[in-house]
Amino acid sequence: MTREDIAPIAMEATQTIISLEVAEMVGSRHTDLMRKIDNINKDFENAKLRSQEYWIEGTYKTEGNNKSYRCYNITKKGCEFLAHKTTGTKGNIFTARYMERFEQMEKALKVRAEPPRQELSDMEILSRAVLISNSKIQDLQGQVEELKPKAEFADYFLSKPGDISVDELSQILNSNNLINFGYIKLFQWLRDKKYVKKSYGDNVPTQRSLNLKIMRVAEKTYEVEGLTFMNKQTRITPKGVEYFIKKFKEAKDVRNDK
Incomplete structure (x- = not known):
């Protein structure tokens, strides 16, 4: 498997790069990068900022070893943040590498994109069913509070199935x-x-x-x-x-x- 085969991780709609690869791009040890992000997360937590817009914590395993290790799945916004904190030649090289990496992933997604299907997928059918359910909920007087979780779920589900x-x-x-x-x-x-x-x-x-x-x-x-x-x-x-x-x-x- 080549480097081009490394796919984005975590959420379907979010392209990310595993911190192991980012550490390689920056030219640092993975443990040092993890420590750096952990310290940044403390600042984010104190300021009530969402670190998940920048990176999402995960785990990985090495071949032949069942032990799990911590890592971060770093978004494009997270790479931009780290690039701002990496000055000089290292920062310039890292910026060029991560921009190229995300461009590769975007091209790969376009190549893999399937043509539109005439049939509705299971998720589309379920989404429409939830929409109908939400509509009925609005018509039922006296049961709004009881059924409110389904309405909230429907609003979210329709926007991101x-x-x-x-x-x-x-x-x-x-x-x-x-x-x-x-x-x-x-x-x-x-x-x-x-x-x-x-x-x-x-x-x-x-x-x-x-x-x-x-x-x-x-x-x-x-x-x-x-x-x-x-x-x-x-x-x-x-x-x-x-x-x-x-x-x-x-x-x-x-x-x-x-």
């Missing part, structure tokens, strides 16, 4: 005033409630979550400089989005009743 990351779930819950914390604390809540568990350093769904079909694990293999890596991420299914909106709304109603 498919399963999502825990970070995106935290955005939905925050936008609906159901929580007031980020994805890191949401992961902690999911672990406390036995929806996810730690496995070789990864947050993975428990058997309960898999049985409920509210989560799945997305895995992708990459190769950098002859080494094979596996990136793993917990994803929330469309059913899971509706499930957790309802779950947090029920908890909020209980708090308001007290």
Whole structure:
């Protein structure tokens, strides 16, 4: 596998480069880059800024080793941010390399794009079904609060179909005033409630979550400089989005009743 075969990771609509490759572009050790991003994240957290617009934390595995290692999936905006903090020749070379890399990915996406299909995909059918459901909800007097999670889910689902990351779930819950914390604390809540568990350093769904079909694990293999890596991420299914909106709304109603 060549460097051109390394695909963007994490969310479908977001092109990213794994931090291993970014470290190589910058000419630094991966551990140094990870430490640098961790320190930046502390500043972001204090300033209540969303680091996920710049990079998304993930894990990878090396071939023949089942141990998981931390990494970041870095967006184009994140690369631009790091380029501004890298001066001189290193900064110039890094800027040229990451711009070329994202251009390659954009071209690859255009080549792989399938022609429009006449038939509706499963997700399109589901999206339309949710739209109809949302319309009916508006007509049902006296049941708005009970069915509100489905309406909120429909609004989100129509704008971005498919399963999502825990970070995106935290955005939905925050936008609906159901929580007031980020994805890191949401992961902690999911672990406390036995929806996810730690496995070789990864947050993975428990058997309960898999049985409920509210989560799945997305895995992708990459190769950098002859080494094979596996990136793993917990994803929330469309059913899971509706499930957790309802779950947090029920908890909020209980708090308001007290």
